[in-house]
Amino acid sequence: MERRKYIVIPCLTCAFVLIFFVFQTDVNEFSFSEVFDNSMKNERTTKRTSTKNTSFSFKGKNLPVLSKKVGNEPTTKIFLKHTKLNFTTKGRRISTIHPTRSSPKQTKFNFTSKGMRISTTKGMTISTTKGMTNSTTKVMTIFTTKGVTISTLNPAISAVRNNSNNNTHFLCPNFMGGFGNMMFQFAAHFGVAMSKGMQVIVANKSELNRVFKLEDIDIRNNIDICKTFISRGEKQNCAYDKNILNFNNSQNIRLGQYLQSWKYFYDFRSQLRKQFTFRDLLLQEAKSKIVQTVKRFNIGSTRDITLVGVHVRRGDMVNHKFGYNIATPEYLTKAVQYYKSKYKNIIFIIASQDIPWTKANMPNNTNVEYLDSPKREIIVATLSLCNHTITTVGSFSWWIGWLTGGEVMYFKWPAKEGSGLRKQYSKDFSDFYYPGWIGM
Structure with a gap:
């Protein structure tokens, strides 16, 4: 009898603890x-x-x-x-x-x-x-x-992360040229990688990784392995070349050279926008410039103001032997008038390598703010916060328009006829300029 007491008491204790635990739990x-x-x-x-x-x-x-x-x-x-x-x-x-x-x-x-x-x-x-x-x-x-x-x-990244025996292969951009060129090279590799279930390798010290929060990208301190990859060259620098993509995902590939066509990444444009998310400090500085500009003009509430970013590219393109056309004063005037005819309380925020020329050719009676930052990442981050964009020529202008969205104006004739540069574009420039943009 005494032995049964010793057994029953612990059992009852366990039962009370168990009931207390159950009723304290939110089902x-x-x-x-x-x-x-x-x-x-x-x-x-x-x-x-x-x-x-x-x-x-x-x-x-x-x-x-x-x-x-x-x-x-x-x-x-x-x-x-x-x-x-x-x-x-x-x-x-x-x-x-x-x-x-x-x-x-x-x-x-x-x-x-x-x-x-x-x-x-x-x-x-x-x-x-x-x-x-x-x-x-x-x-x-x-x-x-x-x-x-x-x-x-996404499916490609999921395969890489979860398959302990994964056989995923890689694409590695060979970054060259300016910031806009590098954005095109990354975007093309990213789009191709997404379509083929591959991964993109980017150096940790690369400028794009410094500016953007690249996500689900293979960021490496050492990318010497890329030198062993198979190189595939494009036919034209500013046109879509479908033949460059004739490879399977069992190979490690480097695509070249400039890859300046939206067709390489259009199907994955929403994913690419996430890749091109500015790092917090850059975005904070850009937002600060926008807020200061709006307060300075004091022409209405923030909701009633329309911001139009303007990038004027001149510099090394003026009298360049390769065949660059620079945007004309007439183009700038028409583009400004287009927005003024559609929107009220407009502020034009302008970045240019040639501020004196731009000031001399901007239409009068226009609210204008000139960016004084020499850092190109601050320029692109600030202008991308606007509602609309006036681009001129070059890949840097192109990406400002793409990141901004809204209505994007572009100069229709970026290359002189018969020049070496003109041969790099498709017949009507449609492989280069984004669908829905307005050419003048």
Whole structure:
């Protein structure tokens, strides 16, 4: 009899603790951060035995995935450390299971391009005295520490990150020329990599990596491996060459040279815009310049003002033997008048290598602000915050217009007929100038 007392008392204690734990738990919200971390650490030692999968969809506002370089840890590791999962369930009720059977320990996470798939050996079940729905869960909302949703990786990046035996091959830009040229070279390689399920390699010290938050790009301190890649040259520098893309993704490739056509990356333009996100300090300085300009003119509320960025390229293009045409005073006047006829309270924010010429040829009675920054990254960041753009010639102007959006004006004749430069464009320049832009 005495022996039975010693057995019953501990059992009753366990029962009270268990009941207290269950009723203190919110059945609609479970924080699995620590479980996920442990699951990731033990993944290699976990026996993979079964096959039943449960799919979940995402709900909320998408943001780019965390940078590969944050904290010198892989994206997936940081994602799990800072993620809290709320499960919204529907379906039939199921019986509770023993509280000591921890199904999250059997959970494996696989990232896909359309969401997150959770696989368990027996389906996911959660114990509760109040009843819980089964593993036909339909919605998963992911809340970060900032309360917004994080998007999953694209298919190519997902393959690289999740396949321990991946055979993914690489594209490596050979950056040359000015900042606008480098943006074209990166954009073309990025578009091709996305279409072929490959990865882009960029040097850590490259100017593009210094200016932009390049995400899901293979950033390396040493890119000597790129010297061993197969080179494929384009037929024309400012026209689309489909033959340059006649290779499969089982090769490491360098494309050349200038690749100045929107057709190389048009299908992945939204992903490219995320790549060309300015680093915080640059963006902060650019925004400060915009705010100061608007306050100085004091011509209406911020919502009523239209900002038009103007980039005037002259400098080395004036009298260049290769055949550059520079924008004329007549073009500048027509472009300014176009916007003034459509919008009110306009401020033109101008950047140029030749401020005296620009001031002499800007139409009178126009609100004008001239940028005095010599840094090209500050120029492109500031002008890209405007509503519309007047470009002149050159790749730098081109990218200001592309990043800005809105209505973009361009000078229709960037090359002299019969010149070496003219031969680098397609017949009607349509491979170079972006669809929907307005030529004058």
